Amino acid sequence: MQKPVLFSVGIKTLIGGVRPLIKVANLCRSFDTKKAVADLNFEVRRGEIFALLGPNGAGKTTTIKMILGMLKPDSGSISFDGQPLQFGEVAYKSRIGYVPETCALYETLSGREYLSFIGNLHHLSETDVKEKSDRLLEMLDLGDEADQLIRSYSKGMKQKVLIISALLHDPDLIILDEPFSGLDANTVLIFKEILKSQAARGKTIIFCSHILEVVQKLVDRLMIMKEGKALVSGTPDEIMRQTGHDSLDLTFNRITGSRDTEAVAQDIIDVIGSSKDSDSGNPDSPSDNGTN
Amino acid sequence: MEPTKQTINRHQLRTLIQVGIKQNWRGATNPFEPTADKKATVGFPGLAIWVGLNLFLSFALGGMILAISDFFISLVLSSFLAMTIVSMQVLMEFGNIIIIPDDFHIIGPRPVNSKTFFISKLIQLIYFVSLLSLAISIIPSFFALAKTESILSPVALILQFWICNLFASFLMMTIYTLIMKKTDRSRLERILGYVQLVMMILIMSGSFIFAQLFREYFMGADLSAALWVKLLPTYWFASPYKLISSGWDFLTFTFACGALILLIIISRVAFSYLSLSYADSLSRIPSNLESKQRNYLPRFVVSLWNRYARPEDKALLMITRANFKHDAKFRLGIMSFLPILLIYGAIGIREAGDGIFNPLNPIEGTAEIPNLLFGFAVSFFPLVIMSAMHSSKSWESAWVYFSTPMDRVRMVQSVGRIIILIITFPFGVGLFLIYLYFFKNPLDAFLHTLFLVTVGTNIITFGNLFSFTSKLPFSTDFSSGNVMMSGLGGLLLSLVVFMPPIIYICIAGYHGYIGWVVAMVIMLVIKKLLAIGSTKRIEIRVKKLEFFG
Numbered sequence: 027m028q029k030p031v032l033f034s035v036g037i038k039t040l041i042g043g044v045r046p047l048i049k050v051a052n053l054c055r056s057f058d059t060k061k062a063v064a065d066l067n068f069e070v071r072r073g074e075i076f077a078l079l080g081p082n083g084a085g086k087t088t089t090i091k092m093i094l095g096m097l098k099p100d101s102g103s104i105s106f107d108g109q110p111l112q113f114g115e116v117a118y119k120s121r122i123g124y125v126p127e128t129c130a131l132y133e134t135l136s137g138r139e140y141l142s143f144i145g146n147l148h149h150l151s152e153t154d155v156k157e158k159s160d161r162l163l164e165m166l167d168l169g170d171e172a173d174q175l176i177r178s179y180s181k182g183m184k185q186k187v188l189i190i191s192a193l194l195h196d197p198d199l200i201i202l203d204e205p206f207s208g209l210d211a212n213t214v215l216i217f218k219e220i221l222k223s224q225a226a227r228g229k230t231i232i233f234c235s236h237i238l239e240v241v242q243k244l245v246d247r248l249m250i251m252k253e254g255k256a257l258v259s260g261t262p263d264e265i266m267r268q269t270g271h272d273s274l275d276l277t278f279n280r281i282t283g284s285r286d287t288e289a290v291a292q293d294i295i296d297v298i299g300s301s302k303d304s305d306s307g308n309p310d311s312p313s314d315n316g317t318n
Numbered sequence: 319m320e321p322t323k324q325t326i327n328r329h330q331l332r333t334l335i336q337v338g339i340k341q342n343w344r345g346a347t348n349p350f351e352p353t354a355d356k357k358a359t360v361g362f363p364g365l366a367i368w369v370g371l372n373l374f375l376s377f378a379l380g381g382m383i384l385a386i387s388d389f390f391i392s393l394v395l396s397s398f399l400a401m402t403i404v405s406m407q408v409l410m411e412f413g414n415i416i417i418i419p420d421d422f423h424i425i426g427p428r429p430v431n432s433k434t435f436f437i438s439k440l441i442q443l444i445y446f447v448s449l450l451s452l453a454i455s456i457i458p459s460f461f462a463l464a465k466t467e468s469i470l471s472p473v474a475l476i477l478q479f480w481i482c483n484l485f486a487s488f489l490m491m492t493i494y495t496l497i498m499k500k501t502d503r504s505r506l507e508r509i510l511g512y513v514q515l516v517m518m519i520l521i522m523s524g525s526f527i528f529a530q531l532f533r534e535y536f537m538g539a540d541l542s543a544a545l546w547v548k549l550l551p552t553y554w555f556a557s558p559y560k561l562i563s564s565g566w567d568f569l570t571f572t573f574a575c576g577a578l579i580l581l582i583i584i585s586r587v588a589f590s591y592l593s594l595s596y597a598d599s600l601s602r603i604p605s606n607l608e609s610k611q612r613n614y615l616p617r618f619v620v621s622l623w624n625r626y627a628r629p630e631d632k633a634l635l636m637i638t639r640a641n642f643k644h645d646a647k648f649r650l651g652i653m654s655f656l657p658i659l660l661i662y663g664a665i666g667i668r669e670a671g672d673g674i675f676n677p678l679n680p681i682e683g684t685a686e687i688p689n690l691l692f693g694f695a696v697s698f699f700p701l702v703i704m705s706a707m708h709s710s711k712s713w714e715s716a717w718v719y720f721s722t723p724m725d726r727v728r729m730v731q732s733v734g735r736i737i738i739l740i741i742t743f744p745f746g747v748g749l750f751l752i753y754l755y756f757f758k759n760p761l762d763a764f765l766h767t768l769f770l771v772t773v774g775t776n777i778i779t780f781g782n783l784f785s786f787t788s789k790l791p792f793s794t795d796f797s798s799g800n801v802m803m804s805g806l807g808g809l810l811l812s813l814v815v816f817m818p819p820i821i822y823i824c825i826a827g828y829h830g831y832i833g834w835v836v837a838m839v840i841m842l843v844i845k846k847l848l849a850i851g852s853t854k855r856i857e858i859r860v861k862k863l864e865f866f867g
Contacts, residue, residue, distance in 0.1 A: 096426040119429035130423035133795075134344035135337065146333035147428045175344070177795070 045108060047072045047199060047230040048093060053102035055088055055254075062088040064254040066102070070247075075221060075231045077241045080251035081282050086234045087127055089251075090201055093232070094124055106199075120148055123192035127203040127234075129184040133177035137168055137187050140176060141194060148195040155194070162190045166213065181208035189217060193224075200224060202233035206240060218244055242274040252282050327434045334430070334438035339445060365449070368407055372453035375403060380457035383475075389466055390560055391547070393475060397482045398552040400454045404483040405490055407450060408443075447487045448480060455479035474559040481581065482555050488584045548573070554580070630724065630732040634791055638707065638736055641792055645711050648792075652706050659745055662695035667752060674756040677766055677827040678834060689824035692749055697774040697820060700741045701781045701808050707733050710792035719790050726790065726860045727853065733791050734778040742778075746771040765834050769823070772841045777816055779845065781808040782852035790863070 046069035053066040063085040070076040078086045091097040093104055098113040105111065106118050131140060138159060145155030163172045166186045176184060185208045192200060200221070206214045221231055221244065235241050241248060242262050249259035258265055258281055262274055271277045279287060342365045379396045386392035425435060458479075459472035547553055557574035561567065624632070641648045666674075666688035673684035719726055746767055753763035819837075828834040 094427045096422070116429045116431045119427060122427065124427040126423055126427075128423065130420055132337065132341060132420065132424060134341045139337075139340075143333060143337050144428070147330050147425075147430055149329060 045072065046070060046105075047107055048232070049105040050089070050093070051103050051105075053089065053092060053104065054100045055085075055092060055097060056100055061254050063092070063099075066251075066254070066256055068249050068256060068259060070230055070232055072230055073225050073228045074247060075225045075233070075245045077245040077248040078232065078234045078251060079236075079238070079241065079248055079278060083253075084251040085254035086251060087203055088254075090124075090203055090232070090234065094122065094201065095119060120195065121198040123195065123197035123200045125185075125188045125192045125200075125202040125205045127207075129181065129188065131176050131184055131187060134175060136173045136175055137163060137179070137183075138172040140187060141191055144191040145194055150195055158194060159190065162194075166190065166216075182210055182213070185209055186213065193220070198229060200229060200231045200233075202231070202235075204235055205233060206235065206237060214240070238274040238278055250278065250281050257281055325431075325433070326437055327431065330430050330434050331438055331441075334425075334435065335441050335445075338438060338442045342442070342446065365446070368450055369453045372403070372407075372450050373456065376454045376457035379454065380461040383458045383461040384465060389462065389471060390556060390563075393462075393478055393556050393559065394547065394550060394553045396458055397475075397478045397556065398550055400451070400479050401482045401486045401552060403454065404447060404450050405486040408447065408487045409490055443487060443491070444484065447483050451480040451483045452476070470559075470563065474556075474562075478552070478556050478559065482552050485551065485555065485581055485584060488581075488587075492584060492587045551577070551580070628728060628732065630728045631735055633724075634729065634732040634736050635739075637792060638740070641710050641712070648706065648710055652703060656703070659695050659699050659741075662691045662699075663745075663748065663752070666691040666695075670756060674753070675824070675827070676757045676759070676762055677823050678762040678831065679757075679759065680827045686825045690821065692752070693770050693773070693820045693824050694817075696742060696745050696749060696770045697777055697816060698809055698812060700737050700745075700774055701777050701812060703741055704733060704737045704778060704781065705808065707737070707791050708789045709794050711795075713793055713795045716790055716793035719793070720864075726863070727856050729790060730782070730856050730860065731853070733789075734775075734782060737778060738775055742771055742774050746774075765831075769834065769838060769841065770820075772838065772845065773816060773820060776841060776845050776848055777812045779848040779852050780812050780815065783848055783855055784808065784811060790860075 049069040051067055053063055054061070055063040066085070066089060068076075078089060080086050088097060092099050095111065095113060095115065095118075103110055106121075109118075111118065132143070135143065141159035141163070142152075142155050145159065146152075150158075160169075160172075163169050168183060168186055171179065171183065176187065179187070185205070189202075189205060192202070202221075205217065209217065218240065221233075225231055225246075233245075245262060247259065247261050248265065250257045250265070258268065260268075265281075266272060266274060266277045269277045269280045271280060379400060382396045382399075383389070383392045386395065421435075455476045459475045462471040462475045463469070465471070554573045554577035557570045557577060560570050561574060564570075623635075627635075642652065643649075669687045669691070670685050673681060674688045675681075675684040675686045677689065719729060749770065750763050750767040753766055754760055757763050757766075823837060828837055
């Protein structure tokens, strides 16, 4: 279903105007000799849902970490709400919520303890954190497991905790790196609605995802990166029009110059089926269970 | 935005400390146990293992306080030993307590300034060291009170232990993080392994120096006048006690001032390194390594191995190499024990003097101690090292044991075989060369080495039988003390069973070649029985295993 673009833009313009919340200019970052991000420029407006897309190793996570102040840019600048960010500055981090790509959680804490910990780092009151986290855990079907250690959670449960912890302090900028990884279809629907509502409230959302179907329906604008550089940016419709495809999957494939996916798939199938002699696979073969 | 002046955020500081300490008291993941009823408050107390171990060791230090008549010297020596023990513990728990790689990913995006983070880490380190110091000083302090009948002595002892342990921890942290600072990330991982090895050798050498001192004391030497006793840092730190108890003395005062200056310098340097950026450095290590595998073995050895080794052994050797290369915690765990083998070898050679007692052809006046040390090293330490092979940061990959048609019993047994291949066998070759040099008889050197290596392999199977080591490799998460716990558990039980025959052979000898044959036959029979028993035991355990990770 097509988004009501005019209505949406109208509300957001009323709330936040056109001044970008995040402005990235000439951003560069290398690791050893590899250029992870090279001369990147983009801006994200208040109340906008913006996606960073690209194949693996395109530099999306590095870009996000520089916006978060976790990595220092080699050159270039990042502005937050019109103010240039200095590396080491922490005050603006209280206005950011972040869901990392990996399940980085203290696994020897329970879900409830972890949320309380994050709430405390954001200076939320004890009662506020408790009330909010109890309700959110309950709403996301984690109520019964809230006191179990996170290490006993499934991937989806951990992802829910990460997303709750990113939203708990009602941040102005929400940055999500593969936020739907491991979530069940119903929870994905819930979070999509949450993101839309947050954007309508004037919150800015930047997210990376490889699920392009979701991206196509959710985002206002997107940017496709490869090898640290921006290849193209605009609304999904604008970008799809450029390539003449009606799906973002095919558009992405065309823009990133990937190989013919069907041919690659066929090659892989050929390799899998080409095993000649294998002694690896007889589960019933007796073992001698010999000595050490 | 201009960077604001960093001030400590008390609210965040309290939260970081509370959570840090809570985590230290919770144990490792066991992916083979259902976790549905695991409430957060019922974690396995990882830190308690260290506290318990130190309480146990404090009896030995208490004995030392009673055994040495001069309380000041006993204070210097016992605190020196405590310092080496606690240093080792801090080094082993570096990645769990001091700089945790996950910190960067979790705290990095939060509004926590580096000063608050640093203070929280500092307090956690002081808490960890204080807890261990208190545990290791509690019995000696009672003994000090009983011996001197003065309340000053136990107070001085507890303070002395605490300050020396803090000093040693800060010193180690400084060396460790200084190297992290001076090297680029791609070489950091490799260097950390060597650093761990060197530091463990230094710590072990400390224990060796201590043993020498103790021996000299009982041989009648006046240690209070010995120069190298005065050079021990614990002597300096104990100087204030001497000033209070024995009165003013310029030299002692100088030592006391030196100790204070040393502590201030080390503290300041160490404190400057506790930061999130170091957690970041640790967390990035694996992604910056070269992935190319190099083979240092001759081609025919590799070819023989590929042709004749079991598939489980091949797979395990491969993941052991990969873990050793890429998993800092695993490597540090192994490196914590390897120096013990080297130190035992070195001490044995030093103790040998002109000759080592040949158990097959005894010669009057040759030393028996080296045999005991070598026997102990080759027999028991492989078991302790083996316990490190159950943990990995990639423990969740253990699902592969359940989704492939592999024989899990053989996989568990492979751990022992790989340890024999990479630890026992090379050490045995070294031992053979040492014996060859001292016995001047290749047959005797070979036969005695063969006996010791056989005992060593029996002990590994014994560990499997009593479930200390019968776990799937690299299948559990790391936590404070878990390697030490299973390693020491197996070691203590096997010591009780196997140490008496080793002592007998190494001191009394085999009584000729017939005696060697008898001893070997007994060991081979035991080996067969243990193999049958441990295989049955592993089969039962493995059948019950389900993967919940």
